[in-house]
Amino acid sequence: MLDCPVRLVGYRCESPFKETSSDKRSHHPHHPHHPMSKQHYTDACSSHPSPSVAGRSTDCDDYGELVVLGYNGHLINYEKGRKRSKFVLLKRAAANGVKPYKKHVVKNPQNSKAVQDSALHSVSYTMSRNQAVVVEYKSDPDTDMFQIGRSGESPIDFIVMDTVPANQRRYSEEFTQSTISRFACRILVERNPPYTARIFAAGFDGARNIFLGEKAVKWHSGEEIDGLTTNGVFIMSPTDGFTPASKPGTWYEVSVGGGIYTARNSRADPLKSHQMLNADNVLHDGTLIDLCGVTLLWRSASGLHASPNEQEFNNLVEGINACRPQCPVGLTTLVLPSKSHASPGLDKQPFVYIKCGHVHGRHTWGQKDDDDDKRTCPLCLKESPFIKLEIGFELSFYVDAGPPTYCFSPCGHMASENTVKYWAEVLIPHASNEFHAICPFCAIPLDNPGYSVSTTHSILDKSLFSLFQGHICTVGGLLLSL
Numbered sequence: 465m466l467d468c469p470v471r472l473v474g475y476r477c478e479s480p481f482k483e484t485s486s487d488k489r490s491h492h493p494h495h496p497h498h499p500m501s502k503q504h505y506t507d508a509c510s511s512h513p514s515p516s517v518a519g520r521s522t523d524c525d526d527y528g529e530l531v532v533l534g535y536n537g538h539l540i541n542y543e544k545g546r547k548r549s550k551f552v553l554l555k556r557a558a559a560n561g562v563k564p565y566k567k568h569v570v571k572n573p574q575n576s577k578a579v580q581d582s583a584l585h586s587v588s589y590t591m592s593r594n595q596a597v598v599v600e601y602k603s604d605p606d607t608d609m610f611q612i613g614r615s616g617e618s619p620i621d622f623i624v625m626d627t628v629p630a631n632q633r634r635y636s637e638e639f640t641q642s643t644i645s646r647f648a649c650r651i652l653v654e655r656n657p658p659y660t661a662r663i664f665a666a667g668f669d670g671a672r673n674i675f676l677g678e679k680a681v682k683w684h685s686g687e688e689i690d691g692l693t694t695n696g697v698f699i700m701s702p703t704d705g706f707t708p709a710s711k712p713g714t715w716y717e718v719s720v721g722g723g724i725y726t727a728r729n730s731r732a733d734p735l736k737s738h739q740m741l742n743a744d745n746v747l748h749d750g751t752l753i754d755l756c757g758v759t760l761l762w763r764s765a766s767g768l769h770a771s772p773n774e775q776e777f778n779n780l781v782e783g784i785n786a787c788r789p790q791c792p793v794g795l796t797t798l799v800l801p802s803k804s805h806a807s808p809g810l811d812k813q814p815f816v817y818i819k820c821g822h823v824h825g826r827h828t829w830g831q832k833d834d835d836d837d838k839r840t841c842p843l844c845l846k847e848s849p850f851i852k853l854e855i856g857f858e859l860s861f862y863v864d865a866g867p868p869t870y871c872f873s874p875c876g877h878m879a880s881e882n883t884v885k886y887w888a889e890v891l892i893p894h895a896s897n898e899f900h901a902i903c904p905f906c907a908i909p910l911d912n913p914g915y916s917v918s919t920t921h922s923i924l925d926k927s928l929f930s931l932f933q934g935h936i937c938t939v940g941g942l943l944l945s946l
């Protein structure tokens with residue numbers, strides 16, 4: 465339990481916890497903890513008709529889950545069917561995986577039997593106007609296949625859309641342009657322990673075909689035939705798993721055949737880069753998958769067992785609230801949202817001066833012309849934006865079960881110290897050849913857009929603030945106090 469000399473917290477928040485029920489544990493024993501888990505398992509088990517889906521098991525064995533970065537437990541204005549912020553990969557009732565079988569060199573892939581036959585999976589590589597290589601696939605009884613993309617067509621199990629940072633979202637806005645492929649990638653999971661999951665670029669369409677056109681990057685020499693998709697599929701596996709000791713790894717590109725390559729200079733560069741023979745396309749707990757417009761976090765079922773469960777997390781929040789944290793100016797008692805304090809009201813809502821980390825209730829002291837971006841902290845007199853603190857409810861982003869005593873800057877999403885420090889170091893692909901750190905709960909960049917990678921550390925140090933600690937501490941050389 466925390467020491468509690470601090471006076472704190474209150475919250476208006478629509479807690480995702482409200483959407484869950486207390487019987488989740490009995491509904492799905494593997495994931496008692498995730499805010500959205502009940503709904504996910506229910507939908508996933510009831511299934512949707514799909515020609516590429518052989519069927520789903522009734523025992524709901526799960527392999528793991530994919531979580532969209534930038535959402536705090538649910539999408540903004542909907543969360544239903546195959547469009548959601550999280551997708552649980554469940555063991556199929558019957559295997560639906562496929563593997564390469566035969567290769568044909570043809571003049572026109574459209575005339576190939578493997579392409580014409582909608583029961584057969586095939587990948588066509590157009591090498592020139594008069595030559596194509598068609599790789600025919602056959603059923604693999606040992607794997608289950610899951611497809612991800614922007615398309616609403618039935619072969620896509622998990623529909624993803626471009627993520628817009630929370631401060632740029634327009635609730636009614638529909639995207640007309642996207643950089644995400646309609647059939648972006650596929651994941652094949654071994655049906656038996658240890659349930660190894662592998663990712664491949666491109667997904668099969670409704671006719672069970674993948675076409676790599678003349679302009680796509682591809683190569684054919686000897687027995688090898690492979691290629692890259694237009695905007696590419698990139699993966700990054702952290703070192704030391706998804707734990708407090710995790711450090712971000714290197715981003716690599718995955719080919720259609722599952723090979724691993726160093727990232728191209730820019731996303732759609734027409735040149736193939738070097739193959740990394742010592743790397744593979746296996747998804748590990750904490751692997752990030754970037755589909756050019758949306759980034760997904762893979763959490764393995766075994767990794768999730770070590771994550772905080774919902775009840776443990778609620779206990780941590782309640783522990784902070786039990787300290788009756790108080791605004792040092794208004795002396796009001798502040799309350800963090802939890803199941804029992806879902807809407808404590810604006811007067812109990814905690815705010816933070818984001819540059820110094822001092823937590824207060826809402827007050828008008830130091831306010832200039834209603835500009836909350838330039839407020840003077842009453843405790844340290846530093847000028848700073850004064851923003852509402854929000855809890856990071858998506859527990860799949862947590863690297864440990866620590867209390868939510870740190871927050872991201874500039875958005876104010878709270879999570880455990882190790883979680884905030886980890887994500888502050890993770891650079892996510894952005895545009896064609898840039899990277900930036902973002903808050904995993906809202907996708908707001910943790911720094912000004914366009915900074916260079918070499919300045920990462922000095923900027924990110926400022927992203928970390930110790931909250932609710934009740935004592936002075938330093939993070940990255942910055943003096944923090946409450």
Ligand SMILES: [Zn+2]
Binds near residue numbers: 820822842846
């Ligand atoms: Zn201050």
Ligand SMILES: [Zn+2]
Binds near residue numbers: 872905
């Ligand atoms: Zn945030």
